[in-house]
Amino acid sequence: MRILIIAAAVLALTAVSAQAQMGGGRRQPNEAVAKPDNKPKVDEKAYKAALERIPEPKDKYDPWGGARPSEPTKKLK
Structure with missing residues (x-):
């Protein structure tokens, strides 16, 4: 019996939080x-x-001018 009451309480709390998220309050015209x-x-x-x-x-x-040099560097052999 205790498990049934706890399950009903959890279900009721879940429904209340879902109702709060859905905004079931007054509607404006x-x-x-x-x-x-x-x-x-x-x-x-x-x-x-x-x-x-x-x-x-x-x-x-x-746009990448500050990240790399504007002139390519010569490759060393």
Whole structure:
């Protein structure tokens, strides 16, 4: 009988923790779905104009420049 009571208590505690994780509390109304999007519209012409204003780099970027020398070393024979 004692084992049955312990098993029921463990099952009840497991169910309570699962209920807490699922968020079974109050639900808020779906007002977010009914609202229209207030995001700004993307202006393609302004975007392309901004890309054209970016200057071209003079030197090619080397992301590993600090980790290795820029000029290869001569091999010793």
